Amino acid sequence: MTGISLTTPVAQQTATLSADGKLLAVHVPMAFRKRGGRKMVVAPNGSAAAPHPHAWPARRSNVDQSLLTTLAQAFRWQRMLDEGQFATISDLAKAEKLDHSIVSRTLRLTLLAPDLIEAILDGTQPEGIERQRLLHGFPIEWEKQRRMAAG
Structure with missing residues (x-):
């Protein structure tokens, strides 16, 4: 059988x-x-399992909640700096009771290419876009970011 x-x-x-x-x-x-x-x-070929054509559609894609939260924090902190609530990143880090380097690395996420940010929000980002990897550094140029995400 x-x-x-x-x-x-x-x-x-x-x-x-x-x-x-x-x-x-x-x-x-x-x-x-x-x-x-x-x-x-x-799947054995390395791709994420695709739903059956007759399956009910998923309510939400695979949103990386940790990455999404960190991205939102980065934009919140950037807005606080832009509005003058804090004069420097060090002042912000002190107010948040965090190390200066953590705040700096998180703020770099605001430099991601707009399409990559949108993909993170939608939960459709490539596998190369992960929180820890981004916090350890990424290129500033958007094209290089896209190549990094793809490979």
């Missing part, structure tokens, strides 16, 4: 029927990867 899957090609799955014919065991190769604090199912 062969198993039927909605998303996995038959060549990649195996199915066995118990001797009494009451139990069908289906093996579908997949891996789980953590992305933005959530686990994602990854």
